[in-house]
Amino acid sequence: MPDKDLVSWNSFISGLLRSGFTSRCLSEFCRMRFVLHMQPNYVTFLSIISACSDEGALSEGKCIHGFAIKLGILDEVKVVNALISMYGKSGNLHEASRLFQLMPVPNLVSWNSMIAIYTQNGLAEESLEIFTRMRKAEVEFDQATMLAVIQACEDLGFRNLGESIHCLILKFSLIANTTIATALLDLYGKLGTLHAASKVFGEIIYLDRVAWTAMLAGYAVHGYGKDAIKLFEVMVKKGVDPDHVTFTHLLSACSHSGLVNEGKHYFKIMSEVYGVEQKLDHYSCMVDLLGRSGLLSDAYDLIKSMPMEPNSGVWAALLGACRIYGNIELGKEVAETLFSLDPSNATNYIMLSNIYSAAGRWSEASKIRALMKERSLSRTSGCSFVEHGNKIHRFVVGDRSHPMAELIYIKLEELIRKIRKAGFVSKTEFVLHDVDExxxxxxxxxxxxxxxxxxGLLVTDAAMPLIITKNLRICGDCHSMAKLVSLIERRVIIIRDPKRFHHFSNGLCSCGDYW
Ligand SMILES: [Zn+2]
Ligand SMILES: [Zn+2]
Incomplete structure (x- = not known):
């Protein structure tokens, strides 16, 4: 079609982009430019930059960038924004920020792109810095800004920040925006403050399925299974249809709280009554739930009856149950399946090695550790975090680097002395190394x-729950200690691990000792 004018070329190329033919987009652009010698305009560039961005074609993107400079198209803010987002997506933040600095007047989209790309690249602090600069420049922010900022707060794990964002949302009446309010609710839930999450839930004016589901997810991960079920029943009574995400959280709520019958009931009726097909996630929740109650063979049967191929999530749930109940034979079989499905996931090897160690079968345990070494897999080292005084304090095992280390060890000794008096014996099997007692x-x-x-006990407000975040699963010994400390020190202690929140109070944990 040699006679096509620029307008139809542009719509042709953007059509290709919309239909997902991104690489063809680039080749048609070359044909247009170099064979037909047509002059592209900024609309053409927007499509082409977006195609390069989607394809991850950074070197082509750089050529296009150079080409845009040559044609004087960088005066168009939209083109610069597209380039910023392309560079950001490919991790080239230096180039993105250089382009941003050179802009005479960045618009809202430019600011949003900068905030979003820093968050996407794991630089939450920088992302919040840009937000502060944006506020100083008196640029009015929108939903996209707020969602990126909330994401940054979640990545940083700062509750303080979450609260200031909440104030801002209230100040600008953005609480009426269900998407923003839901993101905030979700943030509070993830940062350990479930009461704040449910307060936000109460403030939401128009509750849609996503909002209901986010609240349900909060209850689930904090181990409030009964509240999750209550909420679900209210939600359906109000005529809001649950979807597969809602059921994933509902089943996981049942699982985290050991509600076997309820879980079985919802698993059955989700397709029968609500027409939501059971997917892999729902099966993993059920395997976890059955496994938790010690019904290992029922869990195994459920896996065998699945209409689809079970994935590593489903098998990992069963392996977790084997660890809790010390079922070595089944554990070995399941672990081998997992090793072939997901050979580079260190967690599965560690789990099997722990099953052997807990049973005192040291030589088998060390064989698994040798296998890990052979496959160059290493164990992530554990660390725990506490927020205090606008800072996140990080600890690793045997850490003496904290400025208050001396006081911390004195407090720790005092705690251990007190809980020993109350009958606590260290569960050294959790050390899982072949060393002296x-x-x-x-x-x-x-x-x-x-x-x-x-x-945390030394520095945080005694009237508030002490919230600790752990990057790995909490060990059994620390779990038992936290229970007793909550009793002896009369403190609510909340420990978040990658899977859930443990609420310790009066000597008990909300997980019912299964996690
Ligand atoms: Zn521990
Ligand atoms: Zn627990």
């Missing part, structure tokens, strides 16, 4: 959770 006990007594707990 005494050495084991010393190692276990300096776990990062324990240091974080001692520090």
């Amino acid at each position: 005494e050495v084991k006990e010393n190692m276990i007594n300096e776990h990062s959770e324990k240091l974080a707990m001692a520090f």
Whole structure:
């Protein structure tokens, strides 16, 4: 079609882009430019930059960038914004920020792109800095800004920041925006403050399915299964249809709270009554739920009856149950399946090695560790975090780097003395190394959770729950200690691990000792 004018070329290229033919977009652009010698305009550039961005074609993108400079098209703000987002997506933040600095007057989209790309590249602090600059420049922000900022707060794990964002949202009456309010609710839930999440839920004017589901997810991950079920029933009574995400959280709520019958009921009726097909996630929740109650063979049967191929999530749920119930035979079989499905996931090897160690089968455990070494897999080291005084304090096992280290160890010793008096015996099997009992006990007594707990008790407000975040699953010994400390120190302690929140109070944990 040699006679096509620029307008139809532009719509042709953007049509290709919309239909997902991104690489063809680039080749047609070359034909237009170099074979037909047509002069593209900024509309053409927007499509082409977007195609390069989607394809991850950074070197082509750079050529296009150079070409745009040559044609003087960089005066168009939209083109610069598209380039910023392209560079940001490919991780080239230096170039993105250089382009941004050169802009005479960045518009809202430019600011939003900068905030979003820093968040996407894991630089939450920088992202919030840009937001502060944007506020100083008196640029009015919108939903996209707020969602990116909330994401940054979640990545940083700062509750303080979450609260200031909440104030801002209220000040600008954005609480009426269900998407923003839901993101805020979700943020509070993830940062451990479920009461704040449910307060936001109460403030939302128009509750849609996403908002209901976010609240349900909060209850689920905090181990409030009964509240999750209550909420679900209210939601359907109000005529809001649940979807597969709602059911994932509902089943996981049942699982986190050990509500076996309720879980079975909802698993059955989700397709029968609500027409939502059971997917892999729902099966993993059910396997987790059955496994938790010790119904390992029922869990295994459920996996075998699945209409689709079980994935590693489903098998990992069963492996977790094997660990809790010390079922070595099944554990070995399941772990081998997992090793072939997901050979580079260190967690599965560690889980099997732990199953062997807990049973005192050291030589098998060390074989698994050798296998990990052979496959160059390493165990992530555990660390725990506590927020205090606008800072996140980080602890690793045996950490003495904190300025208050001396006081922390004195407090820790005092805590251990008190809980021993109450009958606590260190569960050294959780050290899972072939070393002397005494050495084991010393190692276990300096776990990062324990240091974080001692520090938190020293510095945080006694009237408030002490919130600790752990990057790995909390070990059994620290779990038992947290229960007793909550009783002896009369403090609510909340520990978040990658899977859930543990609420310790009066000597008990909300997970019912299954996690
Ligand atoms: Zn521990
Ligand atoms: Zn727990």
